Amino acid sequence: MPRRKKEEQKAAPPADATFPDAASLRATAERVLGRDPDPVSGSDDVLADEVAEEHERRALEKTWGDEPGFWGWLASTNHKTNGKRFIYTAFGFFILGGILAVLMRVQLSRPENNFLGPDLYNQVFTMHGTTMMFLFAVPVMEAVAIYVLPLMLGNRNICFPRLNAYGYWVYLFGGIMLYVAFFLNVGPDAGWFSYVPLSGPEFSPGKRVDFWAQMITFTEVSALVVATEIITTFFKMRAPGMSLNRVPVYAWSVLVMSFMVFFAMPTVALASACLIMDRLVGTHFFNPAEGGDPLLWQHLFWFFGHPEVYIIFIPGTGFVSTIISTFSRRPVFGHTALVLALVSTGFIGFGLWVHHMFAAGLPRMGESFFTGATIMIAIPSGVQIFCWLATLWGGRPQFKSPMMFVLGFFFIFVIGGMTGVMQGSVPVDLQVHDTYFVVAHFHYVLIGGAVFPLFGAFHYWFPKVTGRLLSERVGHATFWLMFVGFNLTFFPMHILGLRGMPRRVYTYQPHLGWADLNLLATAGGVLLTLGVLVFIANALRSVRAGELAGANPWGASTLEWATSSPPPAYNFLHPPTVAGRDTLWEQPEDQPVVVGLRSDVREVLVTKVLDAEPDLRTEFPESSIWPLLAALATTAMFVASIFTPWAVPVGMVPIFVTLTGWFWPSRKDAEERPPADVQEKHGERYLRLKEQES
C-alpha cells in the first residue's frame, strides 16, 4: 500500500547525477531551466526542486507526447489529440447537416418552389436527420467527454487509448462513406428512421438504404467502444480521494450516457443488420408475407431511438450543471438529487419508446403504460431544473457567454419539454403525428437540450483547449443570433403543424395558407446560420489572437482547471488528489500530489471503484498506427458487405491481422520492464519459470 507521507518532495533527481554540490547545481539549473538561477530568492534547495521538476517535465513530455509530424498525428493515442479531432469532425458534420437544413428551408420558403426536386429533397431530409443524430449529436457528446473526462478526474489519459483512436477512425470513415454515397446520388432517402416497408427491398431498390444501414454499424461500433472507455475511466481512473460522492455531475452525466449507449445501440445495430440482410440475402424479418413484421422494425428502432434522445440530452445537462455552478460562484445545489435524476432519467428513458408508435394501432393498455412513463420522465427533468434554479438563486450569477447559452437552454428546453408532455397524451399525439408540430417539438428538445448547452460548453472549455479566451462580446452576439434565429425558425412550425402541414413534404400549394410562416421560419434559419458563422469566426480569430486564458480563467472548481491551458501531453506534472466535491474551491494548501509513477513509460494510476484509493499502476501502450489500420480493415469489410455477403468472412481476415498486430506487445519494451512487474505474492514462481526458460 502507498504511504501517505509529509516530507520534502524528493522527485527523481536527474538520472545522470547524484545530488550535486551548489556550484554544479547552479550550472545544471542554468542549462536545464535555460536562465540564470536567481541568486537572491533561489536557495540551493529551491533550485534543486526546480531542476528536478524540469527534468520530470521533459521526461513526461517525451514519454506522453505524440511523435512529430503527420505520421505521429495518425498514430496518436492521446485523449486530447483524439478528443479534438473527434470534436472537429463532429462539428464538420454539424456544418454539413446545417447546410442541408438551409437547403430545405430555401425549398420550403415559398409554395410550389422548384429549388429541390422531390427525390433530392427526400435524400436531403434523410441525410440531415441522419447526420445530426448519428454523425453529430452522439459523437460530439462523446468527443467532449474524451477530451474533458480524464482531465476532470485527474488522470493522464483515457482508458484503452488505442481503442479510443480506433473509435475515432471508424466513425470518420463511416461518415465519409455516407457522404460519398450521397454525392454519387446514392444517398439514403427513407427518413432518418428508415421505416419498413418503405426501406425494404420492394420499395427501395438500389443501394441507398444499405448505405444508411451500414452507416449505423460504423457509428454503433464507434459509440460502443467510446462508452466502454468512459465507463472504465469513470470507475477506475479517478484521482485518489475522489470517492463516488465527490465525482462532478458532468462525469456522472457521461457515465449515464455511456450505459445508455450500451443498452440502446446494440438494438439498432441488430435492427439495421436485419434490414440489410432482408435486402441482401433474402431474410424475412420485416416481410409480412413470410411471417415477418414491419412493426418489429419500429420496436427495435425506437427502443434505441428514444434513449438516443437522452444519450444526447443527458451530457447536455452535465454541461448545464457545470456551467451554472462555475458562473454562480457556488457548488451546484442538490448534487445528489441531480445525480439521482440523471440515473433515473437513464432508466425511465428505456420505457418510453412506444410513444413514437401511438399511431401504429397498438393495444390501448400498452399505450396507457407508455403515456404514464412519458409523463413520468418530467419528474427527474423537473428535479434538475429546480436544482439549477436554486443554484442560480443562491449564487452570484455572472452572465458570461457560456452562461447565456445555459439561460437560452432553460427557455427553449422547457418549451420543448412541455410540448413533449402534451404528446405523451395519445389523442394529442394522434392529432399532431407526422406534422410540423413534432418537428418543432424535437428541435426544441434537441437544439435546446443539447446544442445550446454544447455551445455553452464550447465557450466554456475553449480556453482550456486552446489556451486563449473567446471574445466575450462576439460570444454574446453569437448567443443572441442563435437564440432569436432558433425561435424564429422553429416556433412557427408548431402553428404550421397544428394547421396540418405534414413533415417531409417537398412542397405545398399556395391556398393552404402555410406560406408566410414558412417564409418566417426560413428567415429565422438565416439568423441561426449567421450565429454559427459568427461563432466559427470568433473561434478562428481567438485561437490566434484571443486573450491568454491562464490555467483557470473562470475560477472554476473542477480538476481540468488545475493544469495549464492547453494542458501538456501528460495532463498533470503530478496527478492531483482530492479532498472535496468542488475540488479547487475546497482543497487545503498542502493537498498531496501523486508521486512515484514512472515517467519513462506511460504509467497511470488505477484507483478503487468506490473510494478511489490507489490500487494499481498500469502501463498504457505506446502510440500506434495499428488502430488506424484496423479501422481501415473494418471499413473495407463494412462497405464491401453492402454489395456481397462474402465480404463478411473474407473481410474478417484483414481485421484479424490488424487486431493481432495491435495487441502483440513489443519484446524490447517487455524485457526492459523491471522485475517490479511481478511483485504479486506468486511473483517468485513466475520469475523462476522465466529463468528456467532463458
Added chain:
Amino acid sequence: MRARTTLDVSELPTFAFGHRPITWWCTWSLILIEGGMFVVLFATYFFLRTPVPDWPPGVGYPRLLWGTVNLVIILASCVPNYFQKKAAESLDLRGVRLWLGVLIVFTFAATAVRFVEFGYLNCRWDQNAYGSAVWVIMGTHLLHLFTDLLDSLVILALMTLGPVEGKRFVDVSENAVYWYFVVALWVPTYAVVYWAPRLI
C-alpha cells in the same frame, strides 16, 4: 524549501486479477453489450412467434442431436477453462499453455459442430421469418465461438512465443471470463432454438 505533501504510489503492484485491473472492465463491457444483443435477438424471435399459431411455420423441428452434442461440448469446456483461469492466477505459465491448448480443442470442436448444426435446423434463412431468426441467432453465437477461438489462439501464441510478463496472465484470466460468457450464452440459445418450438 517548498514542503509538499505527497502520496507515493511507487510500491503499488502493476497487475492484479479480478475486478481490479481495467481489462476486467473491458471484458464486462463486452459481456453487457453482447448479452443485451442476445436478449434483443430472443425478443425478436418471440415477437415473430407470438401471432403465429403453428410454430415452426411450415417446416419441421430442428433436429436435437447435434445441438445437444454441442451443449455437452460447450459445457464440458468449462473444465479446461477453470484450470486455465486458475493457472493464470497462479502465474503458472506451463499450466496456462496446457489448459489453454485443451480449451482451444474444445472451442474448435464446438465451432465445427456448429457448422454441422446448420444442416439439421430443417429450415433456410430465406424460407420465412422463423428461419431468418433461427439462422441469425445461431450465426451470432457462431460469431462468438469463432472470435474466442481466434482470441485464444493469439493468446496461446503470445504465451508461447511472445514476451511473457505479469499482465499477460491477466489477459488469460480475462479470456477465461469471456469464454464462460460464451458458454452461458449457449444455454438459453440452445433452449430457444431447439426447445422453444417444441414447448412453447
